Amino acid sequence: MARTRLTPERESELFAAVLDLLREVGYDALTMDAVAARTHSSKATLYRQWGSKPELVVTAMRHNKPVRLADIDTGSVRGDFLAVVTRTDDCRMEQDSALMRGLSRAVHDNPDLHQALRELLVEPELSGLALLLRRGVERGELNPDNPALKYVPHMLIGAFAARQLVDGRPVDQAFLLEYVDSVVLQALGV
Amino acid sequence: MARTRLTPERESELFAAVLDLLREVGYDALTMDAVAARTHSSKATLYRQWGSKPELVVTAMRHNKPVRLADIDTGSVRGDFLAVVTRTDDCRMEQDSALMRGLSRAVHDNPDLHQALRELLVEPELSGLALLLRRGVERGELNPDNPALKYVPHMLIGAFAARQLVDGRPVDQAFLLEYVDSVVLQALGV
Secondary structure, three states, X not given: OOOXXXXXXXXXXXXXXXXXXXXXHHHHHOOHHHHHHHHOOOHHHHHHHHOOHHHHHHHHHXXXXXXXXXXXXXXXXXXXXXXXXXXXXXXXXXXXXXXXHHHOOHHHHOHHHHHHHHHHHHHHHHHHHHHHHHHXXXXXXXXXXXXXXXXXXXXXXXXXXXXXXHHOOOOOHHHHHHHHHHHHHHHOOO | OOOOOXXXXXXXXXXXXXXXXXXXXXXXXXXXXXXXXXXXXXXXHHHHHHOOHHHHHHHHHHHOOOOOOOOOOOOOHXXXXXXXXXXXXXXXXXXXXXXXXXXXXXXXXXXXXXXXXXXXXXXXXXXXXXXXXHHHHHOOOOOOOOOOHHHHHHHHHHHXXXXXXXXXXXXXXXXXXXXXXXXXXXXXXX
């Protein structure tokens, strides 16, 4: 049988389907059979192209470009945080939350998956936030010795993780805007 | 065949094994076969006593008594938070984190599991924290109008959820003590 190459469009479609399945059933329950059925491809093609389920999942996650925070610059710390919150719509937030839930156990056992999740959802946010805070320090809005500075990512990720558990509701912009004012900016002394 | 009853000791042992398996493989991958093998019991016994996997898991979680915060009362908000952190040892924290990871996706699809996780890990903490904060307000240490008051659970749960993701390390007492001083008490204006 001749070796075929997938077109970039077909590959993108396939990676999107893998992420959808991860959100729906989680990593443990995701099977190559389900990916093949959802994408109308053969399992032989999937194994030939990606070798294994972890490789396929990691490649699909790396292919997905995250929202960039780096180009936000409103001139104030509060303005920047509000822009961060309002540029991600409620639907995308729920998609990211679903991806985190689907992977949270598996990443603990699988270093490659952990690294892919970091690259997709964690590191772009961390470097974007670091930049935002550094500008706040340079403008004199933030005290560089404030011990809360290094915990801004923890505060924000906490809002995502705790909303469903504590309040039984998904994260949305209205909640995040109030949380930024009530917790993040207060801890930062803004 | 005669219907047998399990002794309370045998039942506790079995429930502990179910929680261990949840931490190790997560809810989706937990099978009645694995529970039977781990506990040296027959699947027939498991199904006769609990009917189904969700029922067995929920009953096992309800059986596990959570750590109580309600009897902490050191006389200051900071002292109370330090007592909360230091009364849960690092090993127990990692066990609770593992349970959360193992259940985070499944609880989203299963309301009974969600309720059991709330009763086991969330509600005792929420009511304990509410009491701690109410005493701080009564002593005049906390401003009752501080908007951060209602987000203390989110800040603390966030520390657990974000530690591994952001820093690649498990939560321990040293980290939590610094987080309480740097974030929680600052946001509360203590």
